[in-house]
Amino acid sequence: MNLEHANTFHLILMIVICATIVITIITAKRGRKLFIRRIPGLSAIDETVGRATEMGRPMLFSVGLGGIDIPTLQAMGVMSHVAKLAARYGNRLIVPVADAMMVAVCEEATREAWLEEGKPEAHRPEDIRFLSGEQFAFAAGMMGLVIREKVASTFLFGYFYAESLLLAEAGQESGAIQVAGTPATTQIPFFIVSCDYTIIGDEYYAASAYLTQEPTLLGSLVGQDITKAILLLMIVVGTILAFFYVEDKNPLIQLLTRTVGG
Amino acid sequence: MNHPDAWVIWIGVICTLAVYSILYRENPVFRFFEHVYIGLAAGYGIFTTVTQVLVPQWGIPLFKEGKWSWIFSMLIGVMFYFVYSKRHVWIARWAMALFIGTGAGLGIAGFVTEFVPQMKASIKPIWHAPWTLNTFSFNNLLMFITLITVMSYFFFSIEHKRPVLKGSAQTGRWLLMIAFGAIFGNTVMARVSLFIDRMQFLLFEWLKFHQPY
């Protein structure tokens, strides 16, 4: 919990994990064919964009409440995919933002998406809407936005807290198709009850690989799988060792405790 | 706030009712108060940023204590504003890159600090010496099964068709749904309690109803 520095065990573990991920990325880049199973929630993204286009109503993509950090940058990856689709089909994409620094990042990412589709003049910077850095002021603003702009589809990706259900219910109220995913695990139940498609757990971090089919990202995904297998194996071995646990006097357990630390 | 002024209560009541009006439908009153709310929050953001960050953490070290190197944190901050310039947008990107890099570095360190203790906590004896009925823990067995099966559901690079993995992933999904249901139920208490709070404010502080308890 209050680990200040890594010990040798942590260092070795991290070297193994990082090497695994980097190696799978490199082999994937060299052209190894990789398989990724179907992830229903992610397959729905393209379809959701298509429906908004048919209805001729705008889409809304929220990247959550985070600043420039890992979960939010992953949401940005999905956002730029959706932005490219929006640019291709000539649709509007409204991006409510809750962090001042993210205004700049979102502005950049959307502009790039429109540029890549060859329509830089169609990019509307005024659709990047900073609402508020305060949790519930942001929620109020976004609820109003969803209902007033009559958005046809909403995407809720990124780090959300208690406001998750407010945002999703506003979309539900206005009849939008909603796709949501968050690494904040305790908020997932609220997305499940009020969104059409929910991306659960680390499907969230698989999203950009799945959507772009970029070899680098697919390779990374395979590396993640191997890493999870390593962690799983460690837990299994640890649990088997724990069969020999005698109160807290067993040297094996003590050794384990000392190496794993924490 | 033990004896708030009458008009503070009235402001509170108007704000409360305006927000609850969205329960009927989006309406001009809600819209007005939504804008007021965002305005107040923005103003409060300016206020806290100045009083808690810019003055004590930057202004005082720089101007009062003469630590001149703090000027650079302002210069880096200003770089973000180049996002509005098409030609110089790379300057903003440069500043963003610094934040992305630190975010990544913290992410790598954070993995160890967050998950190694959790891994240790997941290793629990299911049945330990002297291996009698008393030392067998059904709960620990169940926790172990939940952990394994749920993790197996999240393997992406293998098709969930092989019998063992299929069974495990399916079990994992069911257990995950139980977990989500329980979390939903657990959150109800906290949210309802917040609403009771508001209701007490409206009934007793504003309408001055007699408190029966």
Place this chain on the structure above:
Amino acid sequence: MMQEKRKVFYIRRAIFLIMAIAVAIPLLVKISMPIIVSWPTRDLYEAVEKVPPDKIVVISNNWAAGTQGETAPQTAALIYHLAKRHKKFALWGWNSVQGPLLAQQIAEPIAQKFGLKYGVDWVNWGFKTGSDQMVRAWARDIPGTMKEDINHTPMSKLPFMKNVRDHKDIGLIVEITGSATVGTYIRFLYGIYRTPIGYGCTGVMVPEAFPYLDAGQLVGMMRGLVGAAEYEELAGYKDGKAGKRMAAQSFAHMLIIALIIVGNAGYFIARRRKNAHAEGGQP
């Protein structure tokens, strides 16, 4: 289709209205609600009862205004019990500056009611910065770490501190918190000295606490507001805030449960009708 939409619209508003009424009525009309005490709260109560008279109870207030809806009634119920039994207790906190201050506001009227003297029967050590290292040092030397109380009175001037030196003088520590702080006590007090630790936390934190409880690292726990209400019931605290809200809380929960049942009944009826219709439509 349009009619279906209208129906959904009205049902939704009806639910909102019923919800508001379900909460308002038990607040306006006294509805007595038998409080059933769950075992973690009972265990905590009994652990407090068992503290020997020569030892003190420490209430660690690592909560702040944001979670006071749940944590303040817990603190009040606990202090009421301690004051009623004339057990010596100390307040402090190291996670939030507000915690010990808010606890002081709770403790003063209760102590006055039972004629307890500040500095003799109870103290407030105030807020101390630092976490793990400070708590470790504190366990070895309480007056040395604290130096002065919340009113800046030196420890040596407080009669309460005469027999309080280190962890051996603590009969029980109750951690009341809205964030993940209890681990520090479990590792450095229970882990090293086997000092009993009690716990009061917000409802959303209950799942994380359960393994500690199961392993005996925590002697008992108040789970959110309902835990506070149960403790009030055990301690006989009639003016407690949590108990008064339990009727409204129960009504709201039961309403949601009823809604689930009604929703499903409607769903199954509609499905059966649809099936029957489909069968009827077959040539």
Place this chain on the structure above:
Amino acid sequence: MLKHRWLLWIIIFAAVIGWALLLFLLGKLRSREKKLIIIVTTFLGGLFYVLEFFFPGKLHLFSWKTVNNPFTPFLEPLGQAFMVIGGFTLLLGVINLTMVHGGNIRKLKKGWYNSLAFFVAMLAMAFFGLWDAYGKQTTPFGKTAHEIYLSLFNGALVSLDATMFSLLAFYMATAAFRAFRLRSGEATVLVLAAFLVMMGQVPMGMWFTHGLPTEGSLSGFRTENIAMWLLGIISMSGLRAVNFGVGVGALAMSLRLWLYLERGAFFEQEF
């Protein structure tokens, strides 16, 4: 640190000019070179935190010398610096809001008065708050400013926050009504778990099983015990398993960003 005040101003002035000059000169570089600068910056930014963490707190070199972690002393000032940099980006949000709402007012779009209300609220809150913190408080105006600040904060902002938060109680009720249908096996267990936990948390729900003994194996069927068991055993380990995956995903993403392996929104474009 500095003896003369004017020296400080000269240094600040020189730093600003030097910085502008540096940016101007770097602007002359070709876009590939600029890209390289950005990649290196990202790497260095991450490298510091990685080294700081993986370098032991105290390194014992065969007992003849002990080296303290050389990076840890910089951790706090660096954190403070990042906070200050973040503080300076504050206006990005304000500019965005001003452009949107200013546009509404200028063009007298439908609902322009809402935008006006936004400006009034923002300026009032910031002005009276800052006056309360830094202005003269003893003057009559100072006292009024204090009063206005407090009523804006306690009366309006706190109520708005609390009320927005409490809307969740309503939405949870409708969401439960609408979505908790026993359509499939998975949905059924989800609903049952939510149902039991809700029961086990209020006196009325616990009352249904209060006849069961408090001790022994039957006590496990009391609603409060079922609720705690669901939360403490299945929820806790289920969420932990999900979090392992999420953590690994975040780690992989961190690695990709750090080592310039990410293909996403950021490093693609030529300048």
